[in-house]
Structures are given as C-alpha cells and as structure tokens.
Amino acid sequence: MARPIVGIIGNAYLMNDQYPVHAAGTMNSTAVTDVAGCMPLIIPSDPRFVSVPELMDACDGFLFTGGRPNVHPEEYGEAATEAHGEFDRARDEVALELIRSCVEAGQPILGICRGFQEVNVAMGGSLYPEIRDLPGRDNHRMPPDGTLEEKFALRHEVTFQEGGVFHQVMGAQKVLTNTLHGQGIKTAGPRLVIDGHAPDGTPEAIYVSDAPGFTLAVQWHPEYNAAEDPVSRPLFEAFGQAVLAWSNGKQATTLLKSA
Template sequence: MARSKVGIIGNSYLINDQYPVHAGGTMNSEAIAEVAGCMPLMIPSDPRFVTVGELLESFDGFLLTGGRPNVHPHEYGEAETEAHGAFDRARDAIALPLIRACVDRGQPFLGICRGFQEVNVAMGGTLHPEIRDLPGRMNHRMPPDGTLEEKFALRHTVRFNPGGVFHRLFGAEEVMTNTLHGQGIKRPGARVVVDGQAPDGTPEAVYIKDAPGFTMSVQWHPEWGAASDPVSRPLFEAFGDAVRAWAAGAAQAGLQRSA
C-alpha cells in the first residue's frame, strides 16, 4: 500500500548567495519516512506556486519545520526590529493559514522550532524576538561552534503538565531535549495550551485545546536522531499514526461519495 503523504514546509534559501532554492533538512525527511512511516514530500512554501486549498487536498498531514528565517512580527502586530532577524514572508503566507485550516479540519500537523512559533502566531499569539535577553532566561540558541552532534546534543530538561498530553505520550513528566532557538512564545494564542516548559519558564511544548486532530508542537528539534531518541521516537510515531488515521478517513469519505 502507498504510504500516507506528509508535506514538509520548507524555507527559501540562496545557495552561494545567488541561486534561490526551497529546502528542508534531510533529518526531517528521515524522521517522517523512518519513524512516522509516511512519505515525506517537500513543499515550495510560496503562494506563487501552491495554495492552501491544494495542500490540504494533496497531503494527509504536515511537518512545520525549523529554519533560520523567523515569522515576521507584522503577523502578530509588532514592528520589525534588528533583533527579529531574517524573514521568509512567502512561508508566512502559506504556513499560517494552513495551520488554522488544519486546526479547523482536524488534519494533523507537527510543529518544530519555527513551526512551533508559527502555530502560536497563527492562533493569535506573540513572540519574544530574543529569549536570552530576558531577565532570568538561559541562552537557548544553537552553540556557534562544534560538530552537528555537539550542536544538537541534549542541553536542558522540559517539564510537562502532570497528566497532560505530552506527559501521557512520553510516560514521563520530565525529559531531556536539545535547544537551538533564539525566539520563543511571549503570549500564547487562543486555545494554545503550554504543556511543557524549560527550567527558565520558556514554553517548549504546546497543543491546541479542543482541536479535533493532532496539533502537538515542540520548540526543540526532535528530528535529530529521531529513530533512536526515546523522546523523539514516540512523538513521530504518534504523528504518523494520526496521519494514517486521517488518510483512512479521507479515503473512506471518498468511497462514500462515489457510491
């Protein structure tokens, strides 16, 4: 049987500062194919090429990846500053309405890092441009030097709400995660439940209250070593199960319409 299809929301980049591409980390595709058990397909996240309606009908679920560009602060009613960093306005134009549509339809998505932040903004929340500048907060950014193994190494705990969605999934109230982000949630959006926090209070795990589908999103990068990591694996497995359930429901609905 054909695998259920997961659309990977990528970012716009320039190769050698001149050749434009849409790209996503290989580890995202590995996690979707090898752990979630679905077919990973890159999406050119630009409204010139695709529409939200087409994406909803073409894919069974979506992976909202991390990436260097940040959500533009105009999307949450704030002025752009130097601290907000680089942007990908084309991705904003696709990802934010796509998230809202998935929440309404019950179509599954998994948000990672920037994707986690997109979920909050899509639901009306706001972001801090630089977590490390806040009193009492740690530096959550990627270490500037070292190997990939060193940059993606586990660096702090995340504690979940007792009995919450993430606690039930992982079977633990506290897990170790990596951390490679500069921005973070300032004000949670409507129905955004902060279900896990870093030791300094930074939100690290959220879901959408009363949403009919899978909406779990994390601020860390579970795609790194997803097949062997005891936290990453159950997250991607649960996402894959949700994607297959959606695909089965959509197929059944199609059979009923054609009968």
C-alpha cells in the same frame, strides 16, 4: 499500499549565493519516513506555487519545520526590529493560513522550532525576539561552533503537565531535549495550551485546545536522531498514527462518494 503523505514545509535558500531553491533538512524526511511511517513531500512555501486547499487535498498531514528566518512581527501586531532577525514573508503567508485551516479541519500538524512559533502566531499569540535577553532566561541558541552532534546535543530538561497530552505521549513527565532557538512565546494564543516548560520557564511544548485533530508543537528539534531518541520517537510515532488515521478517513470518504 501507499503510505500517507506528510507535507514538509520548506525554506527558501540561495545555493552558492545566487541560485534560489526551496529545501528542507534531510533529517526531517528521515524522521517522517523511518519513525512516522509516512512519505515525505517537500513543499515550496510560497503562495506563487501552492494554495492551502490544494495542499490539504494533496497531503494527509504537515510538518512545520525550523528555519533561520523568523515569523514577521507584523503577523502579531508588532514592528520589526534588528533583534527580530531575518524574515520570510512568503512562508508566513502559506504556513499561518495552513495551520489555521488544518486546526479547524482536524488535519494533523506537527510544529518544530519555527513551526512551534508559527502555531502560536497562527492562533493569535506573540513572540519575544530574543529569549536570552530576558531576565532569568537561559541562552537557548544553537552553539556557534562544533560538530553537528555537538550542536544538537541534549542540553536541558522539559517538564510536562502531569497527566497532560505530552506526558501521555512521552510516557514521562520530564524529558531531556536539545535547544537551538533564539525566539520564544511571549503571549500564547487564546486556544493554546502550554504543556511543557524548560527550567527557566520558557514554553517548550504546546497544543491547540478543543482541536479535532493532532496539533502538537515543540520548541526543540526532535527530528535529530529521531529513530533512536526516546523523546523524539514517541512524538513522531504519535504524529504518524494521526496522519494514518486521517488518510484512512479520507480514503473511506472517497470510496463512499464513488459508490
């Protein structure tokens, strides 16, 4: 039986500083395959190549990944500054519309890091350009040096609302996560629920209230060591179950239409 398909939102890169490519980290595909039990499909995040209706028809769920470029502040009504970093307007155009469409349709989405920020912006929220510059906030950025293991090491706790969605998914109200981001939520979209915070008050876990489907997003990177990490595994398992349910429902609808 064919596995459900998870579209992984890719990022644009220059390979060898001159050859343009679309790519996504292997650890995203590994988490989708080994933990969520789905087939990963990397999506070129550029409206020249894809449309939202086609993507929603081709895939059963979507993973909105991290990436170096940030959501352009014009998407939440602010002017760009040097502090906002690099941008990818093509990904903005695909990802934000796709998130809104999936939320309304009930099609499962999981946001990670930039994907977490995309969910907030798509739902009407805004972002701080640099968390570490805010009074009382910690530096949440990736360590500049060290091995991959050191960069993705668990660095702070996240506390969820008691009895909330993430508490139920994780089976724990307090977990330990990595942290590799510069930006963060300034104002939450009207329908967003901030369900988890870092010790310094930075929002770390969100979902869309009253959405008919799975809409969880996290500011950390659960794709790293997802099969072994006690926080990452239940998150990707829950996502995979939601994607499977969507796939089964889509197949059932197709059978009814052809009967």
